[in-house]
Amino acid sequence: METSEDANFQVFRDCLSNPMIEKSSQQPAKKTRKARVRRKTAINPVEATIEEPNDAEELSEFIDYLALEVFSNLPATLRTLTYSAWLNTPSLQLLYSDPLSPAQIASILDPLPPTITDSLTTYSILARNQTTNEFLTPILATYLTALLTPALKPSAQRPLVTECEICQRSWVPLTFHHLIPRGVHEKVLKRGWHTEDQLNNVAWLCRACHSFVHRVASLEELAKEWYTVEKLMEREDVRRFGEWVGKVRWKAK
Template identity: 60%
Template sequence: MEGAESFNFKLFRDCFASPLIEKSAQQPPGKSKKARGNGKMKSTSTPPTSLPQEPNDAEELAEFIDYITSEFFTSLPASLRTLNYTEWLNDSALQIYTPPLKSQVSSSLLNVLPPSINDSLVSYNFLPPHTTLEEFLTPVLNAYLTTLTTPPPPPSMSRNLATECEICSRSWIPLTYHHLIPKDVHTKAVKRGWHHEDQLQNVAWICRACHSFVHRIASNDELAREWYTIERLLGREDVRAFAVWVGRVRWKAS
């Protein structure tokens, strides 16, 4: 796995691990069962021979979680394995994955799972009595999709990541956040197809001097259409020249 799929696998594993860890902690000590699955893996992992019956058997439980997650995740459609917020928001076909999943969508995803998943969950006593596989796994899917379809944090929450002006690199002065797509053209930017809605709150943390300069060199429409990333702004010769100049401006501590 690479890129988005690798990231999503780790996220999916975390979502699947939660009910398994909770169930493992509730199981009384005793002899564990062996999996009845065929033992074939779609990854380099191999199914564990036994399930930990006490919560401190972390290594064995982790082995089982890796195995069962791989079996489940690699059975999902490719579009679901690589899904991200922007794709989900802007592709109506992907919005069938809006949580909580409709029963027909959940069933379509779970009906194609390999029998080894059900066999292993039953053998290891993870599937509660009178609970169907769909009832047990649908919350896992919903937890995974809820994380993927949650919008990124608002601009104010990104301030702690900025330590210097993103244009002039001065770190000893207060920073302000610049809406890379000016707020008063948000409606126009979406209507005219310049940007998707999830991009409207993109910001850059820059000093006041650079902030004022950016708004002097281009109108709000131009900023939205052409200069909507720091990389694009720094591609301008006048911005680079100003950054060099203002970077030399230092004042004494008050």
């Protein structure tokens, strides 16, 4: 039976994976290297193809390792936190406000072992002059917000969707994306782009695809041009990102 800690680890790993996936997806694709092999009987060198390692597989393994390393060193109360427990326990509300204060962040991240910084440095994850705490703070904030977000009303509950509607990954937590962003609802109705009954249409996307969609188009563009999953998938950049991120898999805890 899955415990709250198991479920929270999946959420934390998803929050951690997003910035790492974004960074990796923006890097130029590696080209296949060719090595020049000299044979004793050959007059000229012979070219032999050397395949690059599976980048998506390596990334998923590193995300899995790093998530477990960080998560297992978080306070036990944070690893097992649930919205219900937080709502009904004043001491937990004092420990974990949303957003976290600088003092709360320091109390959570400062005790992490130096091996985490070593791993981030070795794999060039940290930006120039960036500290481990600076890298992990937005991830921690996203994780806490996910835990402390009340369950959806029954009318907004997810239908029988088990995988991201862009990358088709079924082993990551899903978030709901407003196909017509709420921030432009008034403008949408005023200009007649959509009717009121269409305003709450949503797509269920993994965190990585959700962030990517908002990165490639403004709220107005999403509302006017890319207001269905089918239309989003007509974009080559969205389709290619979905294909790439769909290869990022990790093992169960």
